[in-house]
Amino acid sequence: MTIDRNSTAVVLGAGLMGRLLACALAQRGHRVEVFDAGGPLAENAAARVAAAMLAPLAESAVTELPVVRMGQHALARWPELLATLAQPVFFQQSGTVVLWHRQDAAEAERFSGQLARTTTALPSLPHAQRLNAAELTALEPALDHRFAQGLYLPQEGQLDNRELLAALAHQMLLLGVTVHWNSPRSPAEVDPGPDTWLFDCRGLGAQPQWGALRGVRGEVARVHAPGVSLSRPTRLLHPRYPLYIAPKPGGMFVIGATEIESDDLSPASVRSTLELLSAAYTVHPGFGEARIIEMGVQLRPTLPDNLPGIRLSAPRRMQINGLYRHGFLIAPAMLDAALQAMDNGRSALAEQWGLSLQHTAH
Incomplete structure (x- = not known):
């Protein structure tokens, strides 16, 4: 051109x-x-x-293949784009850990099945790896054998x-x-x-x-938890409110997220706050001593x-x-x-x- x-x-x-x-x-x-x-x-x-998680395989459980394909492209493009910026931006590509409690084993099987279908359709995506308690703890020592098994999704990333x-x-x-x-x-x-x-x-x-645009409400907690040493994005499966925990520099963590079909921008509800923070606490008890910096609410622009x-x-x-x-x-x-x-x-x-x-x- x-x-x-x-x-x-x-x-x-x-x-x-x-x-x-x-x-x-x-x-x-x-x-x-x-x-x-x-x-x-x-x-x-x-x-x-x-x-700001860059997790095409993990997101395939809740979206369609076009988004996964675009996410795979974008994961390779982000380092190129960040290299053009004068100011540094935290970027990490250490994979995603997926956890579940024993009572949610059925949800884990559903999730694993969806990931398998995704990698069958897109063979270039790295496959999920199933880990036992010892392997999980070796990968993320902060988990300290609290989960009997989990999944590791290699090469997924995040930025600040x-x-x-x-x-x-x-x-x-x-x-x-x-x-x-x-x-x-x-x-x-x-x-x-x-x-x-x-x-x-x-x-x-x-x-x-x-006119087809609508808002989908999301509520996200931002906490300071210097006593928690999770080193990569962690997802906790649950049938009603799947949770993610994204570690950021300086002991900050982003914990989310609710997904509510509403264009309401009022402050976060007590129910949502309790669900997010209680679930994070079950992943690591150190979140019990975290300081809540912010409960953010925004509307995601969404087509039908x-x-x-x-x-x-x-x-x-x-x-x-x-x-x-x-x-x-x-x-x-x-x-x-x-x-x-x-x-x-x-x-x-x-x-x-x-x-x-x-x-x-x-």
Whole structure:
């Protein structure tokens, strides 16, 4: 592609997707302008609350193959993207541990069966490894034989969501991106002209333009537990509220997450808080002495099939939305597909993954 150094792109929404896209466009040589309803801390974005786990095989138990394929692509792309940033971002690719209590053995068998079906369909994914109590403790000494068996999912990863959002905000400044914080805009309020690309990455803010979007409420605890030494993301299976624990630098842990079909953004409920923290305590009693730093609540932008989508709504007008609970897992794949669609009106990657790329007209 020959880059027009005088071309302009406007990005609406500076959550994870908007920031990644703005940086990529600026690196390509475009003059980029960004409008966001919040500030640099991304306080209105679902990405600020997320655990930022990069776990395509683990997520295959609750999603479809297109997301798994995109997650596998993104897991390889994240180190490349992070290497372009001036500020460091915590990134880890030490795999995922999956645990369950004896009474939830049936749920573990269901989960294991789904992982086996996924690796049959996608043989390039590393297979889950079943571990006994001694093997679990050797891998994660903090578990100290408290679980009779578990699974290890090799090569899965995670990053620090807030470090990444801050690094992307800083990178936009270095790249000369013009950012308008606390300045919500709809496409009609911007209308940059037919020769300028307009990208709508506003999540639920785009509901008036993409009526199928809905919000799915998620509640996440952020705790400081320096006495807990879990070294990689850990998932606890349960029929009603499967739990994840994602260790972050400095003894911080993100514990989540509820999933409630609601657009309610009120504070976390006592029930959800008790379920999350009690389950974490059963994984490691050291969480009993943790300090609750935050109970975060956000709405995940979701389409009817729970899969993401890209729409070319008019010439040089693109909407990217519906990342649901998989934002960090699939954002690099969505970025690469969007850039291909920008260049060609289609995306071979999107076709390969089964990602919805629609041409619509208003």
